[in-house]
Amino acid sequence: MATVRLWSDAEAEADPRVRAVFADIRATRGSDFINNFWRGLANDPTLLERTWSSLKVVMGPGTLDPLTKELVYIAVSIANGCPYCIHSHTAAARAKGLTPEQHGEFLAIVGMANQTNALVNGMQIPVDPAFRVEEGS
Amino acid sequence: MATVRLWSDAEAEADPRVRAVFADIRATRGSDFINNFWRGLANDPTLLERTWSSLKVVMGPGTLDPLTKELVYIAVSIANGCPYCIHSHTAAARAKGLTPEQHGEFLAIVGMANQTNALVNGMQIPVDPAFRVEEGS
Amino acid sequence: MATVRLWSDAEAEADPRVRAVFADIRATRGSDFINNFWRGLANDPTLLERTWSSLKVVMGPGTLDPLTKELVYIAVSIANGCPYCIHSHTAAARAKGLTPEQHGEFLAIVGMANQTNALVNGMQIPVDPAFRVEEGS
Amino acid sequence: MATVRLWSDAEAEADPRVRAVFADIRATRGSDFINNFWRGLANDPTLLERTWSSLKVVMGPGTLDPLTKELVYIAVSIANGCPYCIHSHTAAARAKGLTPEQHGEFLAIVGMANQTNALVNGMQIPVDPAFRVEEGS
Amino acid sequence: MATVRLWSDAEAEADPRVRAVFADIRATRGSDFINNFWRGLANDPTLLERTWSSLKVVMGPGTLDPLTKELVYIAVSIANGCPYCIHSHTAAARAKGLTPEQHGEFLAIVGMANQTNALVNGMQIPVDPAFRVEEGS
Amino acid sequence: MATVRLWSDAEAEADPRVRAVFADIRATRGSDFINNFWRGLANDPTLLERTWSSLKVVMGPGTLDPLTKELVYIAVSIANGCPYCIHSHTAAARAKGLTPEQHGEFLAIVGMANQTNALVNGMQIPVDPAFRVEEGS
Known part of the structure; x- marks a missing residue:
């Protein structure tokens, strides 16, 4: 396969x-x-x-906690459409304590982000000056 | 524009x-x-x-902390290539306490996830039975 | 699974x-x-x-007809690589009257759009001023 | 550029x-x-x-009307993140009669499709047998 | 199916x-x-x-050799997440002489490109003036 | 920015x-x-x-030639929609000898791959048994 x-x-x-x-x-x-x-x-x-x-x-010890790291990993894998990666990192997140409530909340955020990404791209919204980090600043 | x-x-x-x-x-x-x-x-x-x-x-109060929610949002926006969304949610994450160290660590995870997603897709790795949640189980 | x-x-x-x-x-x-x-x-x-x-x-009644709505839904699902969504919305489009001729024509458009998206991205074509909607206009 | x-x-x-x-x-x-x-x-x-x-x-005469064709084209371009293509085909759709109401409704569908694509991918939902077209059938 | x-x-x-x-x-x-x-x-x-x-x-005779053409084809198919296309063009590349060493090296490049694409998008790096081809130049 | x-x-x-x-x-x-x-x-x-x-x-010396490596890199960057990466690696490919003829031929392949990826996904074509590499074989 x-x-x-x-x-x-x-x-x-x-x-x-x-x-x-x-x-x-x-x-x-x-x-x-x-x-x-x-x-x-x-x-x-x-x-x-x-x-x-x-x-x-x-994925080792650092400034972000292990469960947050797994959620970021799964979010990327969902957006990229990698079934294997979604399965393996969801299993890893469960092993690190992800509860069903957190999983539902996480999926809602990923769904929302994909939705607003599409709305923003469809409208081609220009970046607000307030969001920019100036070079050298 | x-x-x-x-x-x-x-x-x-x-x-x-x-x-x-x-x-x-x-x-x-x-x-x-x-x-x-x-x-x-x-x-x-x-x-x-x-x-x-x-x-x-x-994005309101729930079982995941506000900063984790923003990081998940940015991860999706990076994978989808939505410049506006990356700018606005990175600014929001900073407002919620994201430190430069955490930002670097977060980017490293997103980069790593994109890399392994590609390696997995390129090799078409089959899902290990251990990762599956059975229907009805 | x-x-x-x-x-x-x-x-x-x-x-x-x-x-x-x-x-x-x-x-x-x-x-x-x-x-x-x-x-x-x-x-x-x-x-x-x-x-x-x-x-x-x-997806309910509005200014776009139900079949057009399904075609837009499938187009997004193809570009995002969501097999389940492609199956379910193609079935829904058939139930709303999609003919094999229309399906073939639809697939040709989706294929063409993906091709020209890649050509445009590869050449990094700048947006013609004629296509812009000015803020406030 | x-x-x-x-x-x-x-x-x-x-x-x-x-x-x-x-x-x-x-x-x-x-x-x-x-x-x-x-x-x-x-x-x-x-x-x-x-x-x-x-x-x-x-994109010429066929079984789908010209405006539907443009909407399918834009939907793909949004999902692929091609700013030029979104601008040029939105302008083309307007020239073919797209009203602001239809544009809003269209964006809502594209946003919804991206959201449910992500939810489906995140949950790795198996395709219902009812949606399948059998080979040779 | x-x-x-x-x-x-x-x-x-x-x-x-x-x-x-x-x-x-x-x-x-x-x-x-x-x-x-x-x-x-x-x-x-x-x-x-x-x-x-x-x-x-x-994919016929031209200025790029047949194996390079297949590798470019697979690279796109991996990034787009098209399992069928990855399988068929990897088989085609093997038929055109792809060695296991070259396959591993190819996958490493695809993985690396996906990683740096994400890092660049996450940081929203502006294009260096040196990389631009001026219109009319 | x-x-x-x-x-x-x-x-x-x-x-x-x-x-x-x-x-x-x-x-x-x-x-x-x-x-x-x-x-x-x-x-x-x-x-x-x-x-x-x-x-x-x-990207250093190996079994694939330097120009092929750059083309694979650009192909991924186009599919992912990373403008910076497309600019920087197209400049690198030119520095390694990419001719305008090769660039056009390369873009044609990338466009074609994106088109057939979409057609395959839209039709959900099952992988031919002939393309599979069996585990352990």
Whole structure:
């Protein structure tokens, strides 16, 4: 169904770079589960390494809380129409405490944003000067 | 520059439905400023009323904090490529306390999500059974 | 397969707000069929109520004919890549009289628009002054 | 501002293929005005010829009325975020009789479609069997 | 599963216009295989003819090599989220010599472009004067 | 005009991490010119460092030629509607030898891909079994 082969655990074990990344994913997440995304990326160990090391930093501890980070991720994935990403990050958000009430509220915001994006684009509204950050200011 | 006329305050005053919405926007936000989006929507008072009443509920108090709501809104607007919406909601997020550190972290998540959305779509990764919510379950 | 549970008729009956919306959908459409979209939205009765009441107005009688409204809806859904929406609104358009000839002509326009959108974006064509509606004019 | 040069009338006159297309655009539209899109495409006469000959057929007489065709075109352009295309086709729709009431109603549909596209994608609603057209049926 | 019927070979044989296009596809590609896209377009012979004749020219011999053309095609299809198109053009690229190494490198570029597109849109970076092609220059 | 401040050379000099990245961009490109994208990213040195180090690898020497890489980048940027990205990578492609003939041919492919993406989505064409790569195969 994919355009690339999804690597099995046995194949991953046989490639030192893939094995190392899979081991770090398991250690970081505290779970033995490796989802299909990483099994597809394993076809290109360089891309696998770079993607995981970036994701680990971006979604790791910072100034935004973990649930907010997942919601931002899902919002982008909905707007881009990526079914896999919506499924995987909604599951991740649930694991981080997303309640059904918050999920409904989140979907309402995403729906509203898509609606007003379209209204703004349709009317080609010019940016209010008050919203601009001046260069050098 | 817009595809519709942007209503002045004088014009808004002369239409009872537009006047009422503008008054409610000002009261809700505690500011006299009415941004161009609403001045464009004023051309269709029914659409203006429905959009404002929905936005007021969706972005009002709920189970997600106000800053998280704005970040979700901006994330959608970036993915959809709506310059006006990005400007207006980034300004709103700043008004709600977004720090430069949080803004950088937020942009990094949006960038990462767009990147992995593309990688997933390019590889056409099938959804892991573990991510599915079964109907009726 | 969905990220939320799809409500059965029995569940809908047990929630007064969901029951009322489902009853109104059935009465408005003159059909007992409730499609999955509404069964998913039932998880958030507030969002269900607002979405249905807006959709009922927007797609109801107005100055554009019902078939034109459906075609506009499908066009957006194609550009956004929403398979469910394309299926449901193409079915709705057929029910409102869309002929195979009109469907082919419609698809040709959508294809053409996507093509010229890309050509325009690729060349970054500046808007002709003749197309602008001036503020205040 | 563009990524290609926009051809002047004098340049177009000097190239027999561009001159012929520009003459046909003017004759078909009954207007001397050639908008920037065609002046950009003139850099590749083959692409210019193919685009114009396709557009002339697709937007010409058929089973859908001319205003409906323009609305479908604008809907796609809004969803794709093509400012030039939104401006040029909104101007064309006005020239074909679009009233302010119809424009407002149209924008409401486009906004609604974008909203429900997002809600459907966010919930990953499975297509109802009733909506499917079977192969061979 | 489709919104239109997919034509069988027997049906295509019975329509002279569809038969002619299918014959030309087979002759051009040196293969008896007609993929589903063309079987769907067969419902509108005019659209089928125009699409095939354009595609044949655009993807035929020119100044860009055949593999580069396929990669550009896949890149657009990923960004637009068209699963069918990603599958069919990845298969075509493989047939034209795409190696697994090149595929990984290609996916890395597409991912990177989507990421920086989002970062640029999120920051609303103004175009550097050095990048502009002046009109008439 | 941006939502963040664009750093001047003097400011960049004063921050060791930004100074180091700007120096590496200049050395890698053999040019003193730093475009606005990097001046915006400078607000978040961590994001600046990661973005530049990834881009340097992805767009650096590999199995695809430099011009093909730029064309893939522009194709994504057109589909996503990122004006800045289209301008900057079209300028980069020209610097790497893109001829006007190749540019026209490239735009024709991007336009064609967007058109057939829409036709495929509109018809919801099922993937031909022949295009699938089986897991484990």
